[in-house]
Amino acid sequence: MTNSWTDIKNTDLAIVMGGNAAEAHPCGFKWVTEAKAKRGAKLIVVDPRFTRTASVADYYAPIRPGSDIAFLMGVINWCIANGKVQWEYVKNYTNASFLVKEGFGWSDGLFNGYDAEKRVYDTADWDYQLGEDGFALTDPTLSDPRCVWALLKDHVAIYTPDFVENTCGTPKDRFLKICEMIGECAAPDRVMTSMYALGWTQHSKGAQNIRGMAMLQLILGNIGLRGGGVNALRGHSNIQGLTDLGLMSNLIPGYLNIPVDKEVDFETYMSTRGNAPLRPNQTSYWQNYRKFIVSFLKAMWGDAATAENDWAYHYLPKLDVPSYDILRTFEMMAKGEVNLYFCQGFNPLLSFPNRAKLTEALSKLKLLVVMDPLQTETAHFWENHGVFNDVDPAAIQTEVLELPTTCFAEDEGALVNSGRWLQWHWAGATPPGQARRDCWIMANIFLRLRDLYRVEGGKFPDPILNLTWDYADPYEPSPEELAKEMNGRALAPLYDATDPTKLVLDAGKQLKNFSQLKDDGSTMCGCWIFSGCWTEEGNMMARRDNTDPDDTGAYLNWAFAWPLNRRILYNRASADIHGKAWDPTRKLIEWDGAKWAGYDVPDIGVTSKPEDVMPFIMTNEGVGKLFARKGLKDGPFPTHMEPFESPIDNPLNAAIRGNPVARVFPDDLAQMATSAEFPLVGTSYRLTEHFHYWTKHNKVNAALQPEFFVEISEELAAEKGIAKGGQVRIWSKRGQIWAKAVVTKRIKPMICAGKTVHVVGMPIHWGFMGAAQKGFGPNSLTPFVGDANIETPEFKAFLCNIEPVEKGPLA
Amino acid sequence: MTIDLSRRSFLKLAGAGVAATSLGAMGFGAAEAAEVAHVRAFKLATMTETRNTCTYCSVACGIILYAKGDLKAGETAELVHVEGDADHPTNRGTLCPKGAAIKDFALSATRAVKPRYRAPGGAAWQDISWDQAFDKIARAIKDDRDANLIETNDQGQVVNRWKTAGFLAASGTTNETAWTTYKVVRSLGMVAFDNQARV
């Protein structure tokens, strides 16, 4: 989230699209209710189903799964055509005026430079025209035909209300009403918030859905303001923290990158990370990259990381592909190329697509180690559970270890919420049986392994032997010790940059925040964005002062928010070019002639002059990007793409299937269906009574929603002869499942490209372990393909079929 | 650190206060009111309270754990009740159907409670000690890494990557667990490293 849960109360209009917050994030959604009650805010819901969020919305419109880009580009087109633009914001705070290279272009659904063979774009021309001084050329009048604004206007022109109706199945009058409601928020004193979740990410073009909304919010001038922003409603309790800490194939904590093969040494790695500003006076904060990475390497390898050995740069692995994400790993596993696999609190057998392939892959491992508080399906994948897990244990040679871990009540530490608050919690209960903390387990594995390398030697033992492990009890690093490492500390005395006689911080002291980081090895810091969380003043994450001056919703003394305890990102954009709040009633920070101050930690240098330094300090340009340059693989603007499995052809170009640059493995492509074989659109979602595959272990939640069902329209039920509550078989090209049918008015057929499109809705919560009835999930059916940029599986739009069954396998 | 004492004292006082008020209202004299001292205080007042966070979604509602026994004092603590933290700015004491039932997640019958091992082709679990499990894992890692770590690629570039093992980390764990995990996994050169960010 750019903003926070409590900030939603400040909005005038909430749009929930790509999520169902009332159901999946109930206590956060309460702040929408607060905004409606206290300030007359409105709520719009756009969703294939009339959801629980829709039921309290002021306005609802249906949309066909996987057509969100067309809808969003349609809204942008409407706003531009009708002058619903926050002009001062757009001109000053976005790259609307930047001139783009002549070579960039778009036609027939594709950008320039497409290579169908390799499924990639040549992105060389997706960039600005540069002047001789190295800065990007601009035309502040926005009249140059190569300026971003002119190109954007051109790009969205095809997304007319008719196009939207035809592609999305959204009735034109509903679409136009929503455009009008959104358009009102172009006024400087009207603010919209966007709340989305996996309904937008789980597509082969998920990142472009979100970009579409980010662009709209820039055009409306709604980013950086109270009650505004683009708000990802994250799922798991610490998924934000795990992402921040970079527990992904290609990441280093704090959104740094694992090097690639051709970055043969540290200086080569750094050569593309200078991040020189693209406009005069701009902050371009990533210019500090070297400080972050050197301090990280010092946190990892301490004294073994020196200037002479490139700070132990080669202790890090290098990547030969963009990432070894889960899809790629299971593809390799299915081919017998993976031997050991560890699942720590993760149940991939139910949470990744094409379950048959997952089972096949797990069966080819030598050893599977599962660490979990619960007995998961993944740990038990080799057990026969009848039709619910139809395997032959004797034929599966995988060794499995099931290791019991603590759960929330038995562990201490911080979780990062959706609004980036690091909240410390304390253990209050004894773990059951032999369950132990994950840290203890990881430490024990590590220490035994290090001993083996010490005794036996082995391949490249250096990064293991030299890993910093100076905990009081090496077998049980304490949460305090670990949190302090992430915050970082001085390794040598730090002196003031302007006055070298002035000691700022003595060696061994905790850093105040990341502004004290050095690139010469004199500081260490595990995760630069968390720096400030545990300082010499103590554990900032444990703070529990809930006062909130003037009720802004900031709660600056409650826990700690990254970065620097800032609650609203880009908050400098809440003020105009001279530093005055766009809307005095929504003041966040203002320029007092000498410095920035207000209700939040300024997201700008406190003495940065408002007319000189623009608000988007992390970008090289200092402004928000309507045109993403080379940032995304599938285009600088979002362009409509159909799901890989779609009921209609891509209306822009029938030859394009799915996202033309998404990675898809040959066996999986062969398993993609056409609408001739599978006419129905399947989609997946959560229920308020359940959390993923965890709460089916809880007898209370299992009683509330005991068994798997699917939702279909009355029309589809009539067409197929399906009775309310009757058993049905649903199948795709990859598998089949059985469920009870919920026949409902919540789902209605849509008309797209002249065809009637039926949607089958499938909640995700059942499996063969736990207290609920055994059941299935949509992942037995879904295609094995991910988003082109970050490989999020396309769970939200796929093809299937359904039929009633007389005597199904269900109770 | 558990919740500050004032809250607990308040509960204790409230328990006594209710008794005192009703006794007074029924016309008992001062002597009888002394009985108040023996009235059992509100049940939860004898519990250890601990501030925690709902383990499910990232609204991250504040919760208060009530346990019999004090973990910090080295005692066994048995979870008996969980409620929303009324002081928490986000949830202000409210919980959804998941958070409200969270105690039964911690106490669920299908918690994993001991290390178990399943042999190749086996049809059942066998018990295994932690030590045996760790030895087995360390051995497996060492052997596979020594056999399959790629130190240089075809062009002779240093890559130090280990592709034949993978690790999925948990987004229900703390930052501190995640950091420990990061350190160990990366030091091995493992590249098939991921978490639930996409699901």
Ligand code: SF4
């Ligand atoms: S109580 Fe519900 S809304 Fe609150 S964090 Fe838990 S799951 Fe989310």
